[in-house]
Structure formats: C-alpha cells, structure tokens
Amino acid sequence: MSLIQKQAQQKEDVYLNFINSIKSDVTKKIYEYNLRLFMEFCGIDKFEDLIGQQNQIITYLMSLREKKLSYNSISTRLNAIYHFYDMNDISLNKKMCHLSSTMTDCKANEDQLKHRGMPYE
Helix, strand or coil, rough: HHHHHHHHHHHHHHHHHHHHHCCCCCHHHHHHHHHHHHHHCCCCCCCHHHHCHHHHHHHHHHHHHHHHHHHHHHHHHHHHHHHHHCCCCCCCCHHHHHHHHHHHHHHHHHHHHHHHCEEEE
C-alpha cells in the first residue's frame, strides 16, 4: 500500500472508528448530527479535520450556553464529540470542559442575584 493510500485509509478510518463503535441506529444518527454541528462551528466539512480541533470544544460549549440550550441538549452534543475523540484515541480534558460549564452556571447565578439586588459571595 502506497503512502497516499495509507493516508486516504486513515482519513476514512477516523469516521469509521466513530460510527462503527455505536450499536443503535438512532444513536448513530443523533451523534453524527451533533458532530456535524460541531464541525460547522469549527468551519470544517471533513471528519478527519476534527483532529486538531480539540481546543474549540470549550468555545463551542460556551456558545451553546449563550444560546440558552438546556443541560441535556448540551450534554448530548458534547457526548457525541467526546465519543468521536475517544474512538480515535485522542485524549480530552473533560474536567476542563465540565469546569467551563460550571463556571458559566456560577456567573449566570451571580448575575441573576445582582439583578435582584442580592449580594453574591
């Protein structure tokens, strides 16, 4: 197999690693849809281009929070992203993503209390 063929196979494997690891057809559709939303956010259209976009996850998370999506909606979107990277042996700092989500919640609570004239400490 030539180097070009190997590179083409690796690009295809990125997607196959992800999609073939999911048993349920419904979950496959939901995860692929949510992963494509993240790709759109990153300005990319190929699954293999997600490799190297891990630094965009927190920014994406914050944008979802700004849109006032529910916790469950955000969780579903992030789980698709986490699964993609997990199935392609790419480590993520999930604690940092969770911390970013929690910090946003804390800031929102602080703003709500200040708006009501209550101290926040």
